[in-house]
Structure formats: C-alpha cells, structure tokens
Amino acid sequence: xxxxxxxxxxxxxxxxxxxxxxxxxxxxxxxxxxxxxxxxxxxxxxxxxxxxxxxxxxxxxxxxxxxxxxxxxxxxxxxxxxxxxxxxxxxxxxxxxxxxxxxxxxxxxxxxxxxxxxxxxxxxxxxxxx
Amino acid sequence: xxxxxxxxxxxxxxxxxxxxxxxxxxxxxxxxxxxxxxxxxxxxxxxxxxxxxxxxxxxxxxxxxxxxxxxxxxxxxxxxxxxxxxxxxxxxxxxxxxxxxxxxxxxxxxxxxxxxxxxxxxxxxxxxxx
Numbered sequence: 001x002x003x004x005x006x007x008x009x010x011x012x013x014x015x016x017x018x019x020x021x022x023x024x025x026x027x028x029x030x031x032x033x034x035x036x037x038x039x040x041x042x043x044x045x046x047x048x049x050x051x052x053x054x055x056x057x058x059x060x061x062x063x064x065x066x067x068x069x070x071x072x073x074x075x076x077x078x079x080x081x082x083x084x085x086x087x088x089x090x091x092x093x094x095x096x097x098x099x100x101x102x103x104x105x106x107x108x109x110x111x112x113x114x115x116x117x118x119x120x121x122x123x124x125x126x127x128x129x130x
Numbered sequence: 131x132x133x134x135x136x137x138x139x140x141x142x143x144x145x146x147x148x149x150x151x152x153x154x155x156x157x158x159x160x161x162x163x164x165x166x167x168x169x170x171x172x173x174x175x176x177x178x179x180x181x182x183x184x185x186x187x188x189x190x191x192x193x194x195x196x197x198x199x200x201x202x203x204x205x206x207x208x209x210x211x212x213x214x215x216x217x218x219x220x221x222x223x224x225x226x227x228x229x230x231x232x233x234x235x236x237x238x239x240x241x242x243x244x245x246x247x248x249x250x251x252x253x254x255x256x257x258x259x260x
Contacts, residue, residue: 006258041162081162112169119256120142120173127258130159 001032004118008129010042011060012053017046020128021063028071035122036074037064038115039107041129044082047075049104061104068106075107076114144255145176150185151259155200160188163260164206171213178217178254179210180247181239185260186224189235207237221247 005024009016024034039046051061068075077087083096089109093101103109119125148167152159170177181189188207195202210216218239225231225241232241242250251257 008260040166041158080165112166113172115166115258116146116170116173116175119146119258120144120175125256125258129259 001027001123002035002121003027003032004035004122004125005037006115006118006125006127006129007037007039007043007046008041008127010045011051012057013042014130016128016130017043017060018058020126021060021067023126023128024067024073028067034071034073036076036114036118037068038118039075039077040081040112040115042085043129044077044085044087047077047082047104047107048087048102050102051104065104065106074114077103077107077109078115079109079111082109141174143174143176145178145253146170146256146258147178147180147251147254149180149182149251149257149259150188151183153184153187154193154204155195155198159260160185161203163258164203166258166260167210167215168206168213171210171215177215178219178250179215180219180221180250182221182224182247184224184228186220186228186230186235189218189220189237189239190230191234191236204236210237219247219250 005020007017007020011017027034046061046064053059064075067073088098088101089103090101092109148163150160150163154160193202193204218237220239220241222241222243
C-alpha cells in the first residue's frame, strides 16, 4: 500500500511525531511504501538541522533524515508554516535576505500542494497531530 | 508545481474533508487549516469542510481581533464559495453546547447531528483534521 503521512506537531513537545515515525517504521517493515511525509504546523520543526537533543535521548530530526534516505521517502516541510517559524533552506534564506539556513539533510521545503497531491496519489493519508 | 501535478493526475477526484475542531485564534490550527483548504481548491477535488467542537467558533459573525493583534481571517470563509467549496457541515451539538444557532454564522452551512457527521466522514477518501 502507498501511504503518505502528515505530521502536525513539533518534536519533543508532542508525541505525534514519535507516533508518526514508529508508524512509518512498522509500515515499512510490513512491506508498505511510505511515499511522503508532510510536515505542517509546528511539525516543520522536525526538519531543522540545528536540533541538539541530550545525548541519551532519541534524535528525532536525524531519525527522519536517515529513514528518508534509506527508504527513499520524500520529506516535505511546508514553506508557509516553515517561514513563520524560522526554517529556511539555502534558496529561501537568500531570497529573504537571511544569513543562515537550517534544513536537515533529506528534507525539502515546498508548498501545500504537496500535501493535497499526497492525498490524491496515496492509498492512505495518515495524520498525526493534536 | 501544481500545473504539473494536475497534468499528472489526469482527473483523479477524491473526496477530501477538512475537519475544523479548534477555536480561530487560540492556536494557529484554524488559520493554517484554511490555507490548506484554499490550496486544495486548485486540485479540482470534491472538497468539504466540517466544523465540530470549538471549530464552530471559526464561523461566528462579527469577529473582532484588534485586541489580540491578529488578523481577522473570518471573511475568507465567505470567499470559499468563489473557489467552488460549498459543502460546509456544522455539528449541531457543538453549536448548541456553545449557545450558538445557525443565525450566528457568517456563511450558509448544513447543520447536522453527530451521527450524520459520522456518516459523512465515513464516505471520505481523505480526511484531514485541524
């Protein structure tokens, strides 16, 4: 089955992102395909490479990056939600005149159309949020 | 981006329902949810909106937001008709529990029972809640 995932809450503050990750892992283990994970609302904070959790804790951002690379999952951060919350990729940083960018490897910034498209193209769109 | 995807989709039409559960200004869910709704209109899908729990407050007439220094985005609900988004469903019990009636709302809606709302949800292909 082709499954897309939507993550609506930030890492470490809310379990939604952990549940989404565990769900994706279990689905992949069962032979399903995770086509895309779309990060919205505070969920965009799952994609900042400046995240530095304590060493004895899970690294939520790196965990997504690794899963994305390993299983060829499209990790998409919503551009409008990201800009409000201070997440920029190199191009956006340049365009907005900012001197830093912070998108983690394997993630990309794109529009909300990617969410609707995921809903159309996937067999299931599973939403994790509050 | 969306042009390309519309082309690729070749006319797949799914039933999308956006479920609005939160009051309009306490959190960003309502505003960012509405942004998704507007984008979805570009994909020629069968879109409907449900308003339940505090989500019914999103549609209340006469919203004044100067005091909280936030943009009053409620006029956007009136513009949805122009995007061919005309299926707005409101949960009757949520309205009544908050002392509201259909006359308090700024758009034409279909008020229904929780059971009817449940049936409506069961008919959807994609259900995203905010």
